[in-house]
Amino acid sequence: MDAAVFYVSGVGSLLSSLLVVSLRNPVHGAIFLVLFFATISLDFLILRAPFLAVIQVLVYAGAIMVLYIFVIMLLSLRPEELREGTSAGRKALLALFSGGLFLLLAQAILASPWISSVPDLAGPLPKGAGEVGTTRAIGRELFQRHVLPFELTSVLILVAIMGAIYLTRRRPSERGKVHQ
Amino acid sequence: MSGPVFLALELSLQNVLLIASAIFCVGVYGVLSRRNVLVILMCVELMLNGANLALVAFARATVHRLPEGAPRANESHVFVVMVLAVAAAEAAVGLAILLAAYRRWHTADVGKINLLSG
Numbered sequence: 001m002d003a004a005v006f007y008v009s010g011v012g013s014l015l016s017s018l019l020v021v022s023l024r025n026p027v028h029g030a031i032f033l034v035l036f037f038a039t040i041s042l043d044f045l046i047l048r049a050p051f052l053a054v055i056q057v058l059v060y061a062g063a064i065m066v067l068y069i070f071v072i073m074l075l076s077l078r079p080e081e082l083r084e085g086t087s088a089g090r091k092a093l094l095a096l097f098s099g100g101l102f103l104l105l106a107q108a109i110l111a112s113p114w115i116s117s118v119p120d121l122a123g124p125l126p127k128g129a130g131e132v133g134t135t136r137a138i139g140r141e142l143f144q145r146h147v148l149p150f151e152l153t154s155v156l157i158l159v160a161i162m163g164a165i166y167l168t169r170r171r172p173s174e175r176g177k178v179h180q
Numbered sequence: 181m182s183g184p185v186f187l188a189l190e191l192s193l194q195n196v197l198l199i200a201s202a203i204f205c206v207g208v209y210g211v212l213s214r215r216n217v218l219v220i221l222m223c224v225e226l227m228l229n230g231a232n233l234a235l236v237a238f239a240r241a242t243v244h245r246l247p248e249g250a251p252r253a254n255e256s257h258v259f260v261v262m263v264l265a266v267a268a269a270e271a272a273v274g275l276a277i278l279l280a281a282y283r284r285w286h287t288a289d290v291g292k293i294n295l296l297s298g
Contacts, residue, residue: 003191010199017203017226021210026218033222040229047196047240052232052260059264064225064271071275072218075282084215085291091213098209105201115193118241122191129243132253141254142261149258153265160269164276 002122006046013039024082030068037061047121049133196237204230217278217288221271228267232260 016036020029037060044053109115131137142150203226210223239256246252281293 003189006191006196007189010196013229014199014202014206017206020219020222020226021206021214026216026222029219029222033225036226036229040233043196043233044236046191047236048243049236049239049257049260052236052257055261055264059268060225060229064268067271067275068218068222071279074279075218075288077216077288081287081289082216084289086213086215094209094213098205098212101208102202102205105205106198109194109197109201114245115197115241117245118193119244120190121193121196121237121240122189125243130251132243133239133257137254138257138261141251141258145255146258149262153262157265157269160272164272167273167276167280 002046003120006043006122009039009042009046013043024084026072026077026082027069030065030072033068034061034065037065048125051133051135051138193237193241197234200230200233200237202230203227203233206230215289215291217274217281217290217293220290221274221278224270224274225267228263232263235260235263 013036016032016039019032020036023029023032037056041053041056041061044050044056125132207223207226207228207230210226211220214220214223235256239253242252242256278288282288285293287293
């Protein structure tokens with residue numbers, strides 16, 4: 001049962017990622033990106049990562065997507081600006097390149113003896129495995145063994161906030177100017 | 181085995197990794213082929229999510245493969261949390277750069293924002 005749900009949501013996330021890439025209007029792309037994040041969160045649940053599944057919905061579908069939608073609103077792109085001049089030949093070449101990259105990855109995955117020796121992931125956890133993926137287990141891991149990376153991440157986010165504020169501030173020469 | 185077929189389906193690590201790398205490659209194609217900065221940033225999120233899915237799958241696999249599997253599995257979940265934080269920072273800075281560039285050139289097309297190309 002778990003495996004069937006995973007395959008359905010995995011194929012769903014693959015299809016919605018294809019739609020994000022191919023739809024011309026970024027608003028439609030953003031909507032399918034939300035669907036993509038939801039299906040990925042379902043995948044996380046089945047792979048026994050409940051904490052990450054919740055965080056995925058909260059941070060990606062909640063916070064990051066709102067940021068994207070706000071920027072789409074602020075830009076108010078006109079339909080003629082959404083037309084992209086990528087030629088069909090260039091697209092075919094890039095599709096060939098990323099398809100080749102996928103084949104390379106697939107070859108590495110299928111050739112690895114370690115990967116093919118792993119038992120069924122949908123089954124129950126082995127006895128004595130302890131807690132995996134719960135909030136408590138990840139909190140312990142994060143605050144006991146990885147305190148320094150955690151603190152460095154907070155510095156990174158602080159720098160990102162300051163950079164975003166600096167980049168979007170209005171310069172004195174632009175005061176009072178309103179674009180259309 | 182009795183019952184419907186989907187109850188007997190197996191979830192192998194290979195298939196999960198294949199789905200994850202397919203998502204990653206779709207993201208690569210989008211980043212390279214699209215011209216709209218917004219869509220390019222969304223495709224970067226696709227790539228990061230593909231990598232996250234692979235990390236979570238490996239976490240699930242280490243529980244089976246290693247004698248003391250559970251702590252290691254949680255360690256790779258910590259990796260995913262870090263990737264999430266980096267993705268949030270990247271989206272904030274990327275969209276801020278896009279807003280600043282749009283204010284200056286009135287376009288979101290990477291082909292037309294070419295001040296730095298010689």
